[in-house]
Amino acid sequence: MINSDLLKSFIAAADTGSFSAAARQLGRQQSTISSNIAKLALDSAERFENSAALISAGSPVSLTIAFDEDLPLTPFMGWLQHIHKQYPIMQLKLLRKPSTQIFELVKNNQIDLALTPSLESNSSFYEFTAVGHICYMFACGKQHPFRHKRQISNDDLATSTQVVASSMLESQLVQTVAMSSHRWYCEGYDTLLAALQVNIGWAFIAVDQSAPLPEGIVTFKPDFSATQHRAQYDIIWQKNKILSDTKRQLRDQLATVVANLSRH
Template identity: 85%
Template sequence: MINSELLKSFITAADMGSFSAAARQLGRQQSTISSNIAKLEDDLNVVLFDRKGKYPQVTEAGLALYDSAKLALDSAERFENSAALISAGSPVSLTIAFDEDLPLTPFKDWLQHIHKQYPIMQLKLLRKASIQIFELVKNNQVDLALTPSLESNSSFYEFTAVGHICYMFACSKQHPFRHKRQISNDDLATSTQVVASSMLESQLVQTVAMSSHRWYCEGYDTLLAALQVNIGWAFIAVDQSAPLPEGIVTFKPDFSATHHSAQYDIIWPKNKVLSEIECQLRDQLATVVANLSRH
């Protein structure tokens, strides 16, 4: 197996145009770079540089091997970095579940951070109704989950309370409520309401479902699509740090004098000992939700 230091010396010298420049770039002595390249040439039985002139020139054989050398070095470095992460306790795979009634936009930067910080980890993202998430956690099929708080403590999961997420009344810009100054309970009751289907299995359905004319939609994206084509009005989670989704406006009925929000928790299976990295991810996710709560 070819030493990655030899490949790095060859690639850097080819890129910089001289052994001395490569030495400065890598923080090595010029003699070390020269020795590394000579050793690589011996191992390959190929001349990589023509040393007749003032500066070494990459030979045709060197040019032909350059791309392969970069691929080999990249692979070796990924291998070493992956081994270091695993040795440090990084999970090889992780399953994270989000309440399906939440928008994912506020969490995109966090997901990108996970990809950059833990490139070898296979991440499985789920969007499920909270009752389904609780069942998956109970069966140890989810490592971390963001869900609405239960009214009582559960015997099958651990949790951290992470903050409140704002919910608002919303409709499309074409809906009659858009230009109506006063919206009564009767207005809500006689206009089609778009309701999250997760409410069907929740005790909150009697509180949230205010109209006798309802469409039930599974998940935030489906509910949002129904609003955008002016099916009706809805009570949805809102990311107050970002603009409203295209074509959507919020409104406040006459009876609603306060802001509405729901408490959310991060949960994980009972008696599961979180790794250091899982604790970091949990705390980072908690920070995202806490920031949403402050807006």
């Protein structure tokens, strides 16, 4: 990112036509203005050289990756650290959005790779790789009444406040997921967890079974839930867009992370 002081010096010099006039306008010494503009030129040249090096190596100068906002990011931090280590000068934009918004951004070529729940129908605007299942479990806070209840019936769930991801409001799944008539809608995984941690209600959340549960959260099994609940996830990108070697490598690495989650 360009230093704001350097940029202000450049703009003032361009507007006034001289270093001395720019110095008077900004209340600085003329030597400071000339030094800032020299630094700006050097920084710009370095960024250009770094970008040229990435391009010549077949690597993208920038990359936008999106995760469905209802997923925890913790399982993917090692992969993100690997990207930073392998491509230290590449600019990365990390997004967490509802899946409906992610699909639209992919369609408009604003996202390079995204991890989203699978759609039942084929899309006309994106390619995808099915990468595995992510486990979902019933959860509540440690002080919630369900924590110590030996049996939890459908009626218990239906009459207790349910914390639901707000992304469900735009999904047909809301009729399946929303089991209680008393609901709080929360935007994003972290907000949903925060509501559970203060014992506002119960929720159906994605969990990383290879790691401890978030602080203050416990899971439970209702009477009717005898099987493990999993959701299929895909990595998607814009249709008919040829992925570079780097993007294919990163896609495959992300697929491996999700596959490892599926095995637990």
